[in-house]
Amino acid sequence: MKRIRYGLLLVMTVIIAVVLGGCGGSQGVKTEGDNALYVGVAGPFSGDGAEYGAMWKKGLEIAAEEINAKGGVKGRPIKLIYEDSQADPKQAASIAQKFVKDERIIAELGDFSTNATWSASPIYQKAGLVQFAFNPSHPELTKHGDYVFQLCPTQADQAIAMANLATDKLKAKRVAVLYLNTDFGKAVKDNAVQAVTAKQAEVVATEAYLSTDKDFKAQLTKVKELNPDVIILGSYYTDTALIMKQAKDLGVKATFIASSSVHSPALLSLGGDAVEGLVTLSVFNIGNPGETLQHFTAKYQEKYGASEPDTFAVQAYDALRLIANAAEKSAEQGEITRKSVRDELAKTQNFPAASQNYITYSPTRQLSQPELFPIIVKEGKFVPYNL
Numbered sequence: 001m002k003r004i005r006y007g008l009l010l011v012m013t014v015i016i017a018v019v020l021g022g023c024g025g026s027q028g029v030k031t032e033g034d035n036a037l038y039v040g041v042a043g044p045f046s047g048d049g050a051e052y053g054a055m056w057k058k059g060l061e062i063a064a065e066e067i068n069a070k071g072g073v074k075g076r077p078i079k080l081i082y083e084d085s086q087a088d089p090k091q092a093a094s095i096a097q098k099f100v101k102d103e104r105i106i107a108e109l110g111d112f113s114t115n116a117t118w119s120a121s122p123i124y125q126k127a128g129l130v131q132f133a134f135n136p137s138h139p140e141l142t143k144h145g146d147y148v149f150q151l152c153p154t155q156a157d158q159a160i161a162m163a164n165l166a167t168d169k170l171k172a173k174r175v176a177v178l179y180l181n182t183d184f185g186k187a188v189k190d191n192a193v194q195a196v197t198a199k200q201a202e203v204v205a206t207e208a209y210l211s212t213d214k215d216f217k218a219q220l221t222k223v224k225e226l227n228p229d230v231i232i233l234g235s236y237y238t239d240t241a242l243i244m245k246q247a248k249d250l251g252v253k254a255t256f257i258a259s260s261s262v263h264s265p266a267l268l269s270l271g272g273d274a275v276e277g278l279v280t281l282s283v284f285n286i287g288n289p290g291e292t293l294q295h296f297t298a299k300y301q302e303k304y305g306a307s308e309p310d311t312f313a314v315q316a317y318d319a320l321r322l323i324a325n326a327a328e329k330s331a332e333q334g335e336i337t338r339k340s341v342r343d344e345l346a347k348t349q350n351f352p353a354a355s356q357n358y359i360t361y362s363p364t365r366q367l368s369q370p371e372l373f374p375i376i377v378k379e380g381k382f383v384p385y386n387l
Contacts, residue, residue: 036079037072037327037336039320040099042110042120047086048211051238051266052112052135052312057082059309059316060109062299067324074331078324081105087112089119096120100127106341107132107323109316114138114183121148130342134319135312137259138187142365147342151315151322151355153283153370155184155234158259159191161281161372162232165257165385167199169374170279172229174204176254178219178243179234181208188234188259196232204228209239216243217250224252233258240278241270248274255279260372264310268380275377279385282373283355284314287384293354308382311355318353325351 041060045053060080068077083099085092092111099105100123107130111117117133118141124131125145133141134151137158142148166172175196179185185208193203204226207219220243223231231247231254233240240262247256260281267275284293286308296317300309309317322345329347330340351359362368374385 034104035075036077036104037106037324038079038081038102038104039323040095040102040105040108040110041080041082042085042092042095042099042108042116043082043112044087045082045084047088048238049087049112052236053084055264055310055312056316058300058304059296059313059318060320062296062303063317063320063324066299067321073324073327073336076336078320080320085111085116087116089115092116092120093123096123096131100124100129105129106327106336106338107345109134109319109323112136114141114187117141117148118144118183121145124148128342129338130323130345132319132323132345134315136184137261138183139191146346146365149345149361149365151319151359151367152260153367153372155187155191155259157370158281158372159188159195161374162192162257162259163195163199163201165279165374166196166230166232167201169385170230170255172201172255174202174226174228175230175232176205176207176223176226176228177203177232177234178207178209178216178223180236180239181210184261185234188232192232192234211239213239214242216246220247220250220252223254224250228254230255230257232256233262235259235262237262237264237267238270241267241275244271244278245274260311263375263382264312265306265308265382266310268377268382276380278377280375280377280382282375282382283311283371285357285371285373286375286382287373290352290354290357292352292357296354314355318355318359321353322348322351322359 043053083095109132114136121144125147132149137152137155139154139156141150177189179189256278258280326341326344329344330336349360353359360368375382376385
């Protein structure tokens, strides 16, 4: 009888150990002696947007390695917890629920799209955990509360720059807008229409397309018939490459201007000759890079063997460095908490960065006086577009 009881007790002990050990896996409760600072990352690491998530990881890995090589934050290493949202609003919200319950996490980075970011924003705001959406550019991205931060110059800023390029540099009188039918794309369209109209040019067409579309001939044919001087794109580099290939086949003669979301070496390889002459905006100065951008570019080339980083890698690099800087300042004032990280991030002034020469936050937790640099695809490379 005693043997039976002992056997049952042993079995129950093993079962309990397995259950407790399996809850949350490596992302579960703190282990003894773990003093790391954890940052959650929610983004597209599989599916249609996986290439963007891959670029995030490259920038984040370099930032984490540099921070930890210098002793972390007051001796505490930075560790990243990745969750794959596929930039899907439902998955982003589910990940947010998971992150806010993990007490190790001091801030979250992501998501990739405006839609996914907004679905999770109320959850992070209510829990008091920073949501640092470093890629989306919607002008109202931070509207859900004071724990939501942005890093990319907004489409309001970019629309003015694109309108100036169209009318002042290219002397355009007739402008069309082709845009992705998402909150991001609609923001590009709405702000571009307003900015172009303010420059006394005519908007002859606004044509939308779906994220699943691969054939843009119907929209391009309609636009071509209206004979615009310039076509403004609210798109990412994958669809931009397809659009411009099909535009070339149809004989579209207009100059294309795109938002900063297309600035990636991948556009050049995907689009080939078709993207020659495309004008876009860079959030960092490739013509006269500052010290931080030069440093990151050298590290990026050394680690990945690539010619140059893109917007997504550069902004990811800065995002983690900004969180670490906020945590460092929190530690100097006392304890590192989710609230102290938020407060110190909001106070950021003149932070040396790669995606901008210096970063200062406005009261809306957006860039104060963001810089944008016009570039053009020339002979298969991005080069400064001198005004």
